[in-house]
Amino acid sequence: EVQLVESGGGLVKPGGSLRLSCAASGFSVTTYRMNWVRQAPGQGLEWVSSMSGSRASIYYADSVKGRFTISRDGAKNSLFLQMNSLRAEDTAVYYCARDIVMNYRNPSPFDFWGQGTLVTVSS
Amino acid sequence: SSVLTQPPSVSVAPGKTANFSCGGNNIGSRSVHWYQQKAGQAPVLVIYYDRDRPSGIPERISGSGSGETATLTISRVEAGDEADYYCQVWDSTRGHWVFGGGTKLTVL
Numbered sequence: 241e242v243q244l245v246e247s248g249g250g251l252v253k254p255g256g257s258l259r260l261s262c263a264a265s266g267f268s269v270t271t272y273r274m275n276w277v278r279q280a281p282g283q284g285l286e287w288v289s290s291m292s293g294s295r296a297s298i299y300y301a302d303s304v305k306g307r308f309t310i311s312r313d314g315a316k317n318s319l320f321l322q323m324n325s326l327r328a329e330d331t332a333v334y335y336c337a338r339d340i341v342m343n344y345r346n347p348s349p350f351d352f353w354g355q356g357t358l359v360t361v362s363s
Numbered sequence: 364s365s366v367l368t369q370p371p372s373v374s375v376a377p378g379k380t381a382n383f384s385c386g387g388n389n390i391g392s393r394s395v396h397w398y399q400q401k402a403g404q405a406p407v408l409v410i411y412y413d414r415d416r417p418s419g420i421p422e423r424i425s426g427s428g429s430g431e432t433a434t435l436t437i438s439r440v441e442a443g444d445e446a447d448y449y450c451q452v453w454d455s456t457r458g459h460w461v462f463g464g465g466t467k468l469t470v471l
Binding site: 275277284285286287290299301302335340346347348349350351353354355356 | 398400405406453
């Protein structure tokens with residue numbers, strides 16, 4: 241059974257850093273593109289970043305480029321999001337999600353999502 | 364850049380049909396994917412590549428497209444269909460996923 245479990249959220253001051261983790265089970269993160277999507281309170285979905293299983297292609301939303309870094313650890317079968325220089329507008333529930341197509345060179349939609357972890361940026 | 368436009372809300376009586384539109388530049392040349400998000404839950408993929416349904420999604424949920432508008436249709440609407448519905452496309456020029464603003468379905 242495919243499962244994604246996020247952790248690492250919490251309260252952080254503006255300018256601070258946080259590292260989110262997403263533990264995957266039921267498949268290998270080295271064979272699927274993985275993604276981070278966030279949702280500010282009461283707002284819609286916003287894609288944040290994606291990384292192919294091979295790590296050959298990585299993409300970031302303009303709003304986080306240069307501040308956030310996506311990575312993965314095949315041995316731990318986990319995805320990570322290092323978030324630096326956090327701002328109030330980064331406050332959101334962060335979801336990790338898996339592409340539906342395995343080992344596909346192009347991004348595909350997301351068939352499995354975690355339950356999310358809340359990040360609050362406030363002084 | 365891609366901007367996907369969705370109406371903020373749709374209301375429909377039980378048993379009727381709900382249509383959700385998603386419009387944007389060049390949407391006719393892109394594959395559109397749709398997600399359902401119920402209150403307090405993670406999104407669920409309900410339609411991908413315009414009209415394909417993942418396993419477990421009922422046949423009364425369907426997708427279509429014409430010109431610059433993609434449409435998600437839910438037939439025989441049930442109370443359990445109340446949720447927010449988001450469309451999504453891949454902008455290959457910018458290397459970005461784009462989500463529409465979402466449409467809230469209210470079942471009367």
